[in-house]
Amino acid sequence: MKCALVTGGARGIGRVICKKLAVELGYHVLINYQRNEQAATETLATLNDEGATGEIIKFDVGNATEVNDALQTWSEHHPEAVMEVIVNNAGVTRDGLFMWMSREDWSSVLDVSLQGFYNVTHFFIQKLLHQRYGRIINIVSVSGVKGTAGQVNYSAAKAGVVGATKALAQEIAKRNITVNAVAPGFIRSDMTEGMDEKELKKIIPANRFGEAEEVADLVCFLASKKAGYITGEVININGGIYA
Template structure:
């Protein structure tokens, strides 16, 4: 059984990626979530509506013990399952000016994005190397590429993942494993729901927010055979706001 795991797969961009992977590939979809079980079950139903198989896995990517326990138990129950595609999508924001930023707001964002990437990717890395195939897509952000005021923590976390993407890609390329990052700009989702869209689109050349579906289409391209010579790249999808 060949599988694709999407962390933070229950809502927004993560959900769109799960559904699109179900449409375009034959992978068994592993939908990770941390807190919102109802949203995860809705995503599961949407994937199954595509005629594909899927399951939900509950763990906090920032908690290595939990990651190892849940994924280890899943692997034991499914000894023939091979995770070929990993989309590191889980992320949180704790926005605020740096001068007033509490340690917890810094640590939680770094833990989820940076340590979350390490915890989940390291679980599968040796397996992918032995299998001589893999597709890793790390969801970053325009904030990690250009920096966004009010998001020093988030910008730092996503910039760290960009560096990790480029380095890891070089380590594993010989084994037909690609590692790329996708950097969305303003995409309609829960994370951007409270932003003033009318004001912000004045700065976006495309004159609109992006759709989660558009990001999902890009991720699906990167995990396909068509993208096998693309690795170590950061692909911006932001309507021209920062190109």
């Protein structure tokens, strides 16, 4: 059984990524969630409706003990499973000017994006190296590439994952494992729901927000065998707002 894991897979971009990996690439998809079990169950239902398979798995990516316990238990129950694709998609924002940013708002954002990348990827890295095949795809952000005022914590967290992507790619390329980052700009999702789309699209050369499907298509390509010679890359998908 060939598997893919998508952290933060219950909603938004994560949900569409789960569906694409299951339906288009035929993976048994682990849909990770932290709180919203109903949304995760709905995501699983969309996979099943398409004749694909998956399951939901609960853990907080930023909590090393939770990650290890959940994934260890899953691994023991599925000894035949081969984890091939890891999509580190989970992320949170706690926006505000740096001078007023609390230590908690700083730490919580880094814990999910940066520590979460370590916790999840590190659990599977030995297995990927042993099987000599894998795809690690990190969902970062235009904020992590160019920096965004009011998002010093989020920009720092995503920039950290960008650096980790480039370094890890060099360490494990010989084992046929690719590591890439996808950096979305303004994408219609839960995270951009409260934004003034009409006003913001004026600063986007493509004159629109992106769709979750467009991000998921890119992730799906990077997760496929077609992308075997692409590694260590940060691919912007932002309608031209930053290149």
